[in-house]
Amino acid sequence: MNITRLSTVQADFDVQLQRLLHWSEETDSGIEQVVAGILAEVRTQGDAAVLARTGQFDGVWASSVAELEIPAAELKAAFEGLPAAQRQALQTAAERVRRYHQAQAQACCQGFEFTDEEGNRLGQQVTPLDRVGIYVPGGKAAYPSSVLMNAIPAQVAGVGEIIMVVPTPKGVRNELVLAAAHLAGVHRVFTMGGAQAVGALAFGTATIPRVDKITGPGNAYVAAAKRRVFGQVGIDMIAGPSEILVLADGTVNPDWVAMDLFSQAEHDELAQSVLLCPDAAYIEAVAAAMERLLPEMPRAAVIRASLEGRGGLIHTRSMEEACALSNRIAPEHLEVSAAQPRQWLPHLKHAGAIFLGAFASESLGDYCAGPNHVLPTSGTARFSSPLGVYDFVKRSSLIDISAPGAQVLGPVADVLAQGEGLAAHASSARLRLDSALR
Known part of the structure; x- marks a missing residue:
């Protein structure tokens, strides 16, 4: 496997690192043009445009948007009809995600008041958003975890109404996604996707009420639509390719680290997996494990393309330097694969999520650890945070002035x-x- 290898001692390290990290956010002009046209149609034609585009792109033809809504009873039936193992796993994940976000709400989403020397009462009132829309991908794969991660913090925040849109190509509905919507407290679900679904949520139609904020991942058309409607509604973020950075001291099983690097690489060819380590022999052990394990992977071709295109094995002078380099990269997922992981935590400032220790695989964070898996990418962890309860509330200042x-x-x-x-x-x-x- 021809994966990029760098060392911080090489003269052109900074140039080579920048080349490795570079990812262009420039959007395809053709996509932008198509999305602009679809949003204009939805704004002016409402339900009719949504129906036409849903038929065109998803192969789902309906005479009214009401036919695209899934009743709550069907969501409940999907949950009750799951195999026992799936139902239990989904419940466990939902309970852990809810518990984490309830604690988060207590820690950072509270109002306050104080009285100053002149008797003025000043403070903050925190109120939930009235209505939010969550977008759940449903094209190449189904993502019940995305339902939990977007809907549960909104529910914990006290959002009045949660509306979910999910594409169902050729009318195929994923029972696990519907079950997750039931568990997460989603109020209404519409089987539509793409830019037309984003537009319907942002502008409102005769059938679909306008929301205050749209969250959730999607393809390039969804991302372009979210970018265009921002300002009329709030959005969570415009996410780039998924990323993992493993900060290793050479004490963790190299097979585990190799598989963790694979876990991001298998998303798509643009995903990025990088290893930082001061132990050259350990880097070689991880590289050997990757060569040995790759043929066993069902998505081996995607993993290879990702690792050869954007992956990196970087030899550092020390763990301290590796931490500084990690802050510079500001990864979406940061694994600290070390014997004493908390020793390095004070050195780490910028990351979407930090996984501490040999047993904290990034995949647990994706599904069931509890913290949110919607994370800032492409270095934006320098200034932004994971999706959370705080994204579904707003703050009003309170100013009560005495005479x-x-x-x-x-x-x-x-x-x-x-x-x-x-x-x-x-x-x-x-x-x-x-x-x-x-």
Whole structure:
């Protein structure tokens, strides 16, 4: 396997690393043109455009959008009809995801108030969004885990209505996806996908209510549509190819690390898997394990293309340097495969999710560990966070000014407003001076 090998001591390391990490976000002009046309149709024609495009792209023809909605009873029946092992696995995953996000809500989604010296009461009120839309892919594969990760934090946040859209090519509905929607508390499910589904959620139609925010992954057309409707509705993020970075000290079974690198590479040819390690012999052991294990993989061709196109084995001077390099890369998934993983945690600042220790495989995070698997990609972990309860609430500042407080703050606002040339602002503050004495 011709995977890129780099060392931090080589003279052109920075150039070669940048070349390895580069991924163009430039969108295909043809896709953008198609998406713009579809969104314009949905905005002006509503249900009719949704029906026409769903028939064209998914092969699902219906006389009304109401026919595309799956009743709650069918979602429940899908759950109850699952094989026992699948039903139990789905329940376990849902319970763990819910427990994690309930703790998250307690930690970071609370309102507060305090009273200052003048008796002014200041604070923050946190309220859930009224309605959100979640997009679940349904083309090449089915993703019940995406249902759980998007719907459960919205439910924990207290969102009033959760509307799910999922494409069902040729009318084939995935029972596991429907069961997940039942477990996660989704209120309405429509069998539609693509840019027309994003447009319907963003603009609203006679049948599909307009939402406040759209979350969930999709193909290039879905990503382009989300980008175009942002501002009219909120969105979670525009995700790039999936990534894993393994920070290894040479103590973990190399077969485990090789398979973890495969776990991201098998997503698609643009996925990225990178190993950082100060032990050259261990890097060779991982490389040998990859060569030995690859033929056993059902998606071997995809894994090989991903690793040869964007994968990397990087030899560092030390674990400290590896940590610094990891912060520079800011990966979506970061595995710390080390004997004492928490030793390195204070050195790590930028990552979507950090997996600590030999047993914390990234795949557990994808499905059932509890934290959200919707994560920032392409270095955006430098400034953004995983999807969470906080994405489904909004904050309002509370400002309750006392009469004495107006006497203290009024002159300050008066001076600053006059400095900005805003006379009405200044007068508004001055009019309240000594008002309690009049």
